[in-house]
Amino acid sequence: MPVKIRLQRHGKKGKPFYWVVAADARATRDGKYLEKLGTYNPNSNPAIIDLDVDGAVKWLQNGAQPTDTAKAILSYKGVLLKNHLAGGVRKGALTQEQAEEKFQAWLDEKAGKITAKVDGLAKSKADAKAAILANEVKINAERLAAANAAIKAEADAKAAAEAANAVVEEEAAPSIDDEQAAAQEGKTE
Numbered sequence: 001m002p003v004k005i006r007l008q009r010h011g012k013k014g015k016p017f018y019w020v021v022a023a024d025a026r027a028t029r030d031g032k033y034l035e036k037l038g039t040y041n042p043n044s045n046p047a048i049i050d051l052d053v054d055g056a057v058k059w060l061q062n063g064a065q066p067t068d069t070a071k072a073i074l075s076y077k078g079v080l081l082k083n084h085l086a087g088g089v090r091k092g093a094l095t096q097e098q099a100e101e102k103f104q105a106w107l108d109e110k111a112g113k114i115t116a117k118v119d120g121l122a123k124s125k126a127d128a129k130a131a132i133l134a135n136e137v138k139i140n141a142e143r144l145a146a147a148n149a150a151i152k153a154e155a156d157a158k159a160a161a162e163a164a165n166a167v168v169e170e171e172a173a174p175s176i177d178d179e180q181a182a183a184q185e186g187k188t189e
Helices: 053-061 068-077 079-091 096-172 176-188
Strands: 003-012 015-024 035-041 048-051
Touching: 003 053, 003 068, 035 053, 048 068, 053 068, 053 079, 068 079, 079 096
Parallel strands: none
Antiparallel strands: 003 015, 015 035, 035 048
């Protein structure tokens, strides 16, 4: 019975969620499987992969063939490296302790890369938020300045209109001196 390590789709439309399974190659995609090895969630950044490394190595040593996507996931989690190191231990090229040290060093390096990516994504998200906030503050300042300018222009126009009205009223209303002069002229005539 040929065994494949492959993905079994779950989740809803547009939001896939996969199980990594060891299954008979003749079984349908979402059908019967021999063992569930882990899960894969591509909806988050970085993707969340939960995998039983030792179980996957056991299946690889028993002859299971991973599909292309499953092979990429197994490589990402270090299953293929661990299988390779186990082959070296069987052949006598290195001891079990050396193999464990190499694998642990690789895991530490991989964790550092993942942490750097998560930190980079968080920093870029924070920078984007800061840029949006700065842009909003700038726009609000421009709107406030425009509103203040409009209020000042309205007040200046109102003051100019009042001044013009005062000048017109002065010219239209006879002054006391003019009235007295007119009265004096009327008496002298």
